[in-house]
Amino acid sequence: MAFVLRYVDSLGFVKERFIRVVHVKDTSSLTLKNALNEIRGQGYDGASNMRGEFNGLKALILQENDIAFYVHCFAHQLQLVVVAVTKKxxxxxxxxxxxxxxxxxxxxxxxxxxxxxxxxxxxxxxxxxxxxxxxxxxxxxxxxxxxxxxxxxxxxxxxxxxxxxxxxxxxxxxxxxxxxxxxxxxxxxxxxxxxxxxxxxxxxxx
Structure with a gap:
């Protein structure tokens, strides 16, 4: 799993900085949660194991850290929008x-x-x-x-x-x-x- 720090600089530009790669044995929400335990904010796609309200990675992290901030991955959102527009x-x-x-x-x-x-x-x-x-x-x-x-x-x-x-x-x-x-x-x-x-x-x- 790749760790990437996303932040906004003093000029208002969104910057991304690669931090490190961490080995995870699988992509279940609990495994990812354990690897992300020390991270303040997370951004990922809308799959059920990631964003699920009850057993998703977002829900598991919020149970222990209610100030963790979730952002739906911008690139994934854009892809979903493009696909939806083409279907119209x-x-x-x-x-x-x-x-x-x-x-x-x-x-x-x-x-x-x-x-x-x-x-x-x-x-x-x-x-x-x-x-x-x-x-x-x-x-x-x-x-x-x-x-x-x-x-x-x-x-x-x-x-x-x-x-x-x-x-x-x-x-x-x-x-x-x-x-x-x-x-x-x-x-x-x-x-x-x-x-x-x-x-x-x-x-x-x-």
């Missing part, structure tokens, strides 16, 4: 629903994941042979589609980044599912996604 915009909300469907369809089975991985491997190998891609430490690493999580806006960014890197490979998998999908529903989903990929809305929001 029909176009953006539909876009991320389609992206979620892409991940579900392409990663629904080991066979499709293997096909995606093989397509990406062949594309990289071809690019290296033709000189279109360079070899260097950290480049051309194997990647896969990442599922977005509502509480982490960064995960949405990672999902879109992985989709752009694997776009040609994803198209191949979707074409495979469109023709050889195990059920009519799967074939229809793949066909609908491919049609959406060709729309102006998809390109604009991506």
């Amino acid at each position: 915009h029909d176009g953006v909300s539909d876009f991320f629903e389609q992206i979620s469907l892409v991940v579900n369809v392409v990663c629904a089975s080991c066979k499709r994941k293997d096909l995606l991985r093989e397509q990406a491997r062949q594309r990289v190998q071809k690019g290296l042979c033709s000189g279109e891609l360079e070899t260097e430490r950290g480049l051309n690493q194997e990647t896969t589609l990442v599922r977005a999580g509502d509480t982490r806006w960064g995960s949405h960014f990672n999902t879109l980044t992985s989709l752009m890197k694997l776009f040609a490979d994803v198209l191949m998998v979707l074409e495979f599912v469109k023709v050889d999908g195990g059920s009519l529903a799967n074939r229809q989903q793949a066909s609908g996604i491919l049609a959406y990929f060709q729309s102006y809305e998809f390109v604009f929001y991506l």
Whole structure:
């Protein structure tokens, strides 16, 4: 667990200073409470084991130290706000629903994941042979589609980044599912996604 001191300086700017890392055996509220016993204020996300009114870390600390001050993590609050705002915009909300469907369809089975991985491997190998891609430490690493999580806006960014890197490979998998999908529903989903990929809305929001 990382200890970070957050304070406001004389000019009104919020500053953060890393203090130290402490080993904790698990992330239960009681374990975290014991590690935080000497800290005056705490800031963390809104998970039940952290902010819970009865058994959460906040409640356990307040039982022994009623002047401890709790602040909901600003970064986590911002992420929740961004996710909530995007859900209120029909176009953006539909876009991320389609992206979620892409991940579900392409990663629904080991066979499709293997096909995606093989397509990406062949594309990289071809690019290296033709000189279109360079070899260097950290480049051309194997990647896969990442599922977005509502509480982490960064995960949405990672999902879109992985989709752009694997776009040609994803198209191949979707074409495979469109023709050889195990059920009519799967074939229809793949066909609908491919049609959406060709729309102006998809390109604009991506």
